[in-house]
Amino acid sequence: MxxxxxxxxxxxxxxxxxxxxxxxxxxxxxxxxxxxxxxRVRRRRAWSxxxxxxxxxxxxxxxxxxxxxxxxxDSTGGSVGAADHDxxxxxxxxxxxxxxxxxxxxxxxxGGGTDPSASPAASGTPTGLPVTLPACTRTDxxxxxxxxxxxxxxxxxxxxxxxxTNTGGRLCRVADPGVFTVGGAAGVQLTAHIAGDPAAxxxxxxxxxxxxxxxxxxxxxxxxxxxxxxxAAASPAPSGPSGPLPSAAASTAAxxxxxxxxxxxxxxxxxxxxxxxxxxxxxSPSPSPAATGFALGYAPDxxxxxxxxxxxxxxxxxxxxxxxxxxxxxxxxxxxTPAP
Amino acid sequence: xxxxxxxxVTGAAVAITLPGAARRVGSRMGLAAAAADATGxxxxxxxxTYRAHYRSLLRLAALLLDDLSxxxxxxxxxxIRVHAARRRVxxxxxxxxxxxxxVVNLSRSTLRRRLLGLRLLPKPMxxxxxxxxxxxxxxxxxxxxxxxxxxxxxxREVLVLRYYADLTEAQVAELLGISIGxxxxxxxxxxxxxxxxxxxxxx
Numbered sequence: 001m002x003x004x005x006x007x008x009x010x011x012x013x014x015x016x017x018x019x020x021x022x023x024x025x026x027x028x029x030x031x032x033x034x035x036x037x038x039x040r041v042r043r044r045r046a047w048s049x050x051x052x053x054x055x056x057x058x059x060x061x062x063x064x065x066x067x068x069x070x071x072x073x074d075s076t077g078g079s080v081g082a083a084d085h086d087x088x089x090x091x092x093x094x095x096x097x098x099x100x101x102x103x104x105x106x107x108x109x110x111g112g113g114t115d116p117s118a119s120p121a122a123s124g125t126p127t128g129l130p131v132t133l134p135a136c137t138r139t140d141x142x143x144x145x146x147x148x149x150x151x152x153x154x155x156x157x158x159x160x161x162x163x164x165t166n167t168g169g170r171l172c173r174v175a176d177p178g179v180f181t182v183g184g185a186a187g188v189q190l191t192a193h194i195a196g197d198p199a200a201x202x203x204x205x206x207x208x209x210x211x212x213x214x215x216x217x218x219x220x221x222x223x224x225x226x227x228x229x230x231x232a233a234a235s236p237a238p239s240g241p242s243g244p245l246p247s248a249a250a251s252t253a254a255x256x257x258x259x260x261x262x263x264x265x266x267x268x269x270x271x272x273x274x275x276x277x278x279x280x281x282x283x284s285p286s287p288s289p290a291a292t293g294f295a296l297g298y299a300p301d302x303x304x305x306x307x308x309x310x311x312x313x314x315x316x317x318x319x320x321x322x323x324x325x326x327x328x329x330x331x332x333x334x335x336x337t338p339a340p
Numbered sequence: 341x342x343x344x345x346x347x348x349v350t351g352a353a354v355a356i357t358l359p360g361a362a363r364r365v366g367s368r369m370g371l372a373a374a375a376a377d378a379t380g381x382x383x384x385x386x387x388x389t390y391r392a393h394y395r396s397l398l399r400l401a402a403l404l405l406d407d408l409s410x411x412x413x414x415x416x417x418x419x420i421r422v423h424a425a426r427r428r429v430x431x432x433x434x435x436x437x438x439x440x441x442x443v444v445n446l447s448r449s450t451l452r453r454r455l456l457g458l459r460l461l462p463k464p465m466x467x468x469x470x471x472x473x474x475x476x477x478x479x480x481x482x483x484x485x486x487x488x489x490x491x492x493x494x495x496r497e498v499l500v501l502r503y504y505a506d507l508t509e510a511q512v513a514e515l516l517g518i519s520i521g522x523x524x525x526x527x528x529x530x531x532x533x534x535x536x537x538x539x540x541x542x543x
Contacts, residue, residue, distance in 0.1 A: 005535065006534060006535045006538060011499070011503045012504070014484045015403060015500065015503055015504040016504065018403065018485055019399035019403060019504075022395075022411070024394050024395055024398055024412070025412050028394065028412065028415075029387065029390050029394075031416060032386060032416060032423075033386065035416070035420045036386055036419070036420055036423045036424055039421070039423075039424035040424045042424075043424055
């Protein structure tokens with residue numbers, strides 16, 4: 001084939017010959033038929049999301065929170081009852097100084113806001129080809145974190161979330177809801193949140209994104225709600241903000257008297273904070289005194305054990321309602337704040 | 341984009357693929373676009389565009405990309421992007437130009453990404469690999485393809501657009517956003533480089 005002077009016509013012919021056997025994948029058209037309407041929806045949401053965001057930036061300049069939600073709307077109550085497991089792990093309360101928002105606000109805000117926020121990333125990332133992006137695997141995800149908001153005083157109902165960050169170097173896709181595990185508790189049920197159930201502040205499943213694209217450094221979170229069952233006998237005690245403190249302190253006084261009150265030392269009545277115990281509570285402040293605590297774990301996939309766990313208390317069992325992955329609301333960088 | 345050149349672009353592509361079918365498709369697409377935003381119409385339009393242009397665009401991507409497993413992804417994404425923006429498919433004559441431009445751009449960024457060592461695209465479909473392996477292997481083995489690999493990106497784009505897609509120099513210039521003089525220069529240098537590559541390859 002060594003034509004010393006490859007002519008233009010020969011080149012033309014060679015080009016066509018070279019690719020003559022290349023044929024479309026038989027699934028190509030069906031895939032397009034499904035993908036085009038999806039992309040249109042995403043584009044629409046991206047635009048409306050941008051409009052909502054613009055309005056929000058104008059009207060609510062400080063609505064962002066370091067904490068994705070503050071559902072109880074009552075974190076002062078939470079810190080008074082801080083001896084119990086509602087207490088954020090840090091004594092300074094760095095998580096509870098976020099601006100308060102009434103509970104319906106965050107819910108609708110996040111519910112409505114998360115989806116559009118995912119969309120610009122999905123459709124707007126110029127390099128992303130979402131059709132076939134790899135799913136985020138365990139090796140892509142790291143910096144696992146678990147948080148709990150303060151429990152509702154009267155019911156003991158508690159919201160929290162797990163967060164994972166794309167610590168790898170590639171864009172990946174979170175489509176799997178992940179796996180929740182309940183360790184070491186009898187009578188605890190695990191169920192997916194649906195509209196109308198008691199975990200009313202979890203986002204409506206219908207507004208959660210079907211999948212998320214995580215650029216390196218992006219995070220997503222999965223919320224849960226813990227709805228403890230009322231104990232037949234001593235129902236008010238375990239759930240009230242101040243109720244559990246005496247009982248917990250009493251029952252475990254010998255073992256670890258200062259473990260729990262220590263972080264909230266200034267507010268904790270009765271028990272003198274003991275410095276020697278402080279390392280322990282910073283790691284797991286809440287569960288140790290609980291008579292029947294259990295560990296709620298979350299894993300992004302079934303491949304291995306939980307990526308993060310958090311301790312919950314339920315003397316008489318209860319139900320964990322789980323939500324699905326959603327983009328972590330951004331912090332101070334207002335341009336990325338999805339959700340006021 | 342200048343309308344006359346776009347018209348020529350469509351004409352050229354029709355010559356490459358299925359002349360009769362594509363022209364019929366063109367008129368049907370006109371009707372579909374006239375039927376405004378009805379979803380049914382746009383789905384038909386997608387099918388029509390697919391039938392008329394998908395294969396030739398896939399082959400275009402195959403000539404532009406070293407990584408054959410990405411071709412289908414690139415063309416899929418181009419179709420999705422262009423069809424998700426309704427205004428881009430209103431005028432069927434321009435649709436092909438948009439599609440071709442998107443394929444070229446995506447092919448380029450795919451090459452760039454691989455240079456960066458970031459592989460975003462897995463094999464498109466596991467089963468496609470087996471079904472189409474023969475075809476892609478044949479292409480992979482093709483000496484021309486190997487020679488193309490030795491060219492500068494611009495040279496390769498100009499040659500493929502000029503001699504595979506049969507665009508004029510002016511159309512290539514517009515698509516790539518460079519001057520006609522540059523197109524000529526890239527074309528002649530690319531052709532010369534290709535001759536050298538293919539001769540050495542034969543020895």
